[in-house]
Amino acid sequence: MSASLPATARFITFEGIDGSGKSTQIKRLAEHLAGRGYDVVVTREPGGSPGAEEIRALVLQGDPDRWSAETEILLFTAARRDHLERTILPALAAGKIVLCDRFADSTRMYQGLSRGNLRALVDQLHDLMIGHEPDLTVLIDMDPALGLTRALSRRTADERFEAFGEDLQTAMRQGFLDLAEEFADRFRVIDGGRDMDAVAADIATLVDGALA
Template identity: 85%
Template structure:
């Protein structure tokens, strides 16, 4: 099964992805925990290009091309081989983030994102966990991390508000694979809901 986590910056999705991996490994399952952009050597190099530097460093169109190139390498080198080996892949962000951050927030480019995705990636996750979070709280958390990868946080709270609305709209657009979980609670409570959701999906998945 291919599981992705989505949400605004600071929503706690990275923590929840790690906790889910720990939970599944404790049940004896083989798990690959990865992230985007990144997850393979070539994609990690592209990550440094797109997440660091001035907010206006790249146009939205250039970002879409860079993220798609990183995703293709990630798919070829990490995701597809792990799935073929029967492992569960958990990925912190995937194409839905590009649909939002480049396709929605920086111009009406969603059709471009989808066309490139269909042409070069060709698959969506089996299950997407959307960690929903108040935009102001998420931004405060994101800025407190003090990492180098702060280029999108620099766009401010307006972007966070727009992204939250966009992610919820995506969940409504793809209800078969999205599950929305309230991220504004204690980490353990969120993790318990995530684990229950995934356990249920795995039980229903075809053998």
């Protein structure tokens, strides 16, 4: 966290393969933190601001091969920049805790590794246009087959990446675990294959400790 931000401000992201339970656990954590008196903003990527939500519709719907990997990286970076400017940074400046469902680590995985080994390009654009990392990243680890089953059962419009199948899920799980080692200072891995309440309790304990 920047020294110029209020002491209560924290930027916490949730990562994991599709179906790992991020959205549910973010909601549970937001309720927990609000109960402790914190002002919490819940947001998501791609999306989280009006302009970014428009880009979300472009990148998550339609044929899996609709965009090249390079085009996807540019679209996600544009959405993230708008999200950062209009939602994340203003909330942090106001001393709020921002809980975000996915951030740059997902782009490092889905576009940077799975579709052409373009991780270096993702990082270059991130450094140039975003330049901001979370204070804490909660990685909810999940068996790929179970995660895909859960993701497909939602039957939402945002299913384009689920359409890549279990092979992608498996590769992404390992990629996220590798990222957790690479950025060990901010990543914490939570076993998401357990009872929802147990997962929520572990996350609440983790975040409470980070805020102490």
